[in-house]
Amino acid sequence: MYSTKYIKPNSTSEALEAIKSMGEGKFLAGGMTLIPTLKQRLASPDGLVDISGCDLDSISDEGDTIKIGAMTKHASVAESGLVNKAIPALAKLADGIGDRQVRNRGTLGGSVANNDPSACYPSAVLALKAIVHTNTRSIQADEFFTGMFETALEENEIIEAISFSKPTKANYVKFPNPASRYAMVGVFVAQFNDGVRVAVTGAGEGGVFRHAEMEAALSSNYNADALSALEISSEGLISDLHASPEYRANLIKEMTKRAVV
Amino acid sequence: MGEISLKLNGKLETKDVADNTLLIDFIREHVGLTGTHVGCDTSQCGACVIHLDGVSVKACTMLAKQAEGSEIVTIEGLADGDELHPMQQAFHENHGLQCGFCTPGMVMSAVEMVTKNKNISEDEIRKGLEGNICRCTGYHNIVQSVKAGAAKMGG
Numbered sequence: 001m002y003s004t005k006y007i008k009p010n011s012t013s014e015a016l017e018a019i020k021s022m023g024e025g026k027f028l029a030g031g032m033t034l035i036p037t038l039k040q041r042l043a044s045p046d047g048l049v050d051i052s053g054c055d056l057d058s059i060s061d062e063g064d065t066i067k068i069g070a071m072t073k074h075a076s077v078a079e080s081g082l083v084n085k086a087i088p089a090l091a092k093l094a095d096g097i098g099d100r101q102v103r104n105r106g107t108l109g110g111s112v113a114n115n116d117p118s119a120c121y122p123s124a125v126l127a128l129k130a131i132v133h134t135n136t137r138s139i140q141a142d143e144f145f146t147g148m149f150e151t152a153l154e155e156n157e158i159i160e161a162i163s164f165s166k167p168t169k170a171n172y173v174k175f176p177n178p179a180s181r182y183a184m185v186g187v188f189v190a191q192f193n194d195g196v197r198v199a200v201t202g203a204g205e206g207g208v209f210r211h212a213e214m215e216a217a218l219s220s221n222y223n224a225d226a227l228s229a230l231e232i233s234s235e236g237l238i239s240d241l242h243a244s245p246e247y248r249a250n251l252i253k254e255m256t257k258r259a260v261v
Numbered sequence: 262m263g264e265i266s267l268k269l270n271g272k273l274e275t276k277d278v279a280d281n282t283l284l285i286d287f288i289r290e291h292v293g294l295t296g297t298h299v300g301c302d303t304s305q306c307g308a309c310v311i312h313l314d315g316v317s318v319k320a321c322t323m324l325a326k327q328a329e330g331s332e333i334v335t336i337e338g339l340a341d342g343d344e345l346h347p348m349q350q351a352f353h354e355n356h357g358l359q360c361g362f363c364t365p366g367m368v369m370s371a372v373e374m375v376t377k378n379k380n381i382s383e384d385e386i387r388k389g390l391e392g393n394i395c396r397c398t399g400y401h402n403i404v405q406s407v408k409a410g411a412a413k414m415g416g
Contacts, residue, residue, distance in 0.1 A: 001281045001283075002281070003279070003280075003281055004280055004281050005280050006280035006281075006324060006326045006327075008326070008327075008329070031323060031324075031327070032322065035283075035304075035322045035323065035324070036303060036304055036322060038281075039283075039302070039303075048280075048324075050326075050327060052327070075316070099307070099392025099393075100317060100370065100374070100391065100392050101304075101307065101310060101370070102319075104316045104318050105318055105319075105322070105323070179305075180305075181391065
């Protein structure tokens with residue numbers, strides 16, 4: 001790892017001041033992606049601003065939504081009584097991220113801000129009509145993810161919390177890479193009174209995306225059989241050593257069928 | 262550089278470290294406790310698992326500075342003098358290791374998951390060990406060891 005400076009402020013306003021004082025600083029959340037990136041010398045920030053002391057790790061029931069602080073660890077979401085009661089699919093998703101040690105350190109905000117194309121959480125944000133609250137504004141999920149590892153976040157903008165809408169029904173099913181546990185394809189299906197939302201992660205070259213055809217099919221008939229006649233296009237899907245675009249297209253349909261129960 | 266203070270196996274350690282020092286290097290190089298291993302050094306193998314304020318984490322994927330003020334337990338902190346921790350004893354009795362390189366991480370993961378779930382099932386043990394890789398045993402005896410350790414720990 002290149003030499004760098006480490007600062008741990010006690011509030012988001014102090015964190016912003018700290019990062020502005022650096023030439024090229026990085027916010028450090030759980031570090032499950034950033035620390036390995038630094039170790040491989042793929043990044044060389046001149047400073048790290050650890051935001052774990054900024055009081056961003058609460059979970060609250062806000063009526064129609066569950067609001068989760070950005071620094072809430074995956075293990076805390078998985079074990080939360082509130083989340084398990086209101087959106088069990090979200091607790092299930094958190095319980096399947098990485099491994100036990102990753103879940104003990106990795107955070108919601110870190111995962112969503114990084115927008116790894118194979119990360120689980122972005123699919124929940126998109127399917128559950130989430131609102132991303134930052135230090136300056138609230139961003140709708142549909143406006144938030146702008147491409148692989150790209151989001152609507154501006155320079156020096158911190159995610160403080162994310163509000164997830166409570167669905168009438170939801171489920172998340174992924175086909176994990178057996179080595180990394182990252183989703184080769186993960187599908188989050190959420191049913192609301194005004195329709196069904198289907199978000200796919202692990203598959204798109206542009207990162208997480210909603211699948212309009214499956215949403216339409218499931219909105220008129222919430223049943224796995226409603227998907228049988230659909231042809232899932234492989235256009236724009238990731239091709240790598242783990243799977244071809246065609247294989248991923250098949251997985252999208254299969255994971256969605258399994259998610260609709 | 263800067264000073265950090267933390268409790269390591271019950272003992273207060275205060276040392277000057279560079280900001281980019283990894284926690285695993287602090288434990289092994291600065292304090293000299295080499296029971297915690299570095300296997301892959303890429304957060305995958307789990308040989309470096311320790312307890313940080315009661316939860317298992319991979320010490321190769323944290324900065325020492327992030328552990329400021331915390332309480333850390335490593336494999337050296339489990340035994341009571343010459344008496345092995347029940348989980349260590351269970352690994353010994355059930356042949357839960359061959360070369361032993363992954364064992365410190367395996368035992369630390371096992372102790373955490375059993376502490377949180379006394380009546381742990383085999384499926385839960387296997388899921389709990391997803392972050393620990395062993396190249397010798399095929400895992401069967403490790404799972405048996407964790408089961409036996411859980412029984413000894415009062416499950």
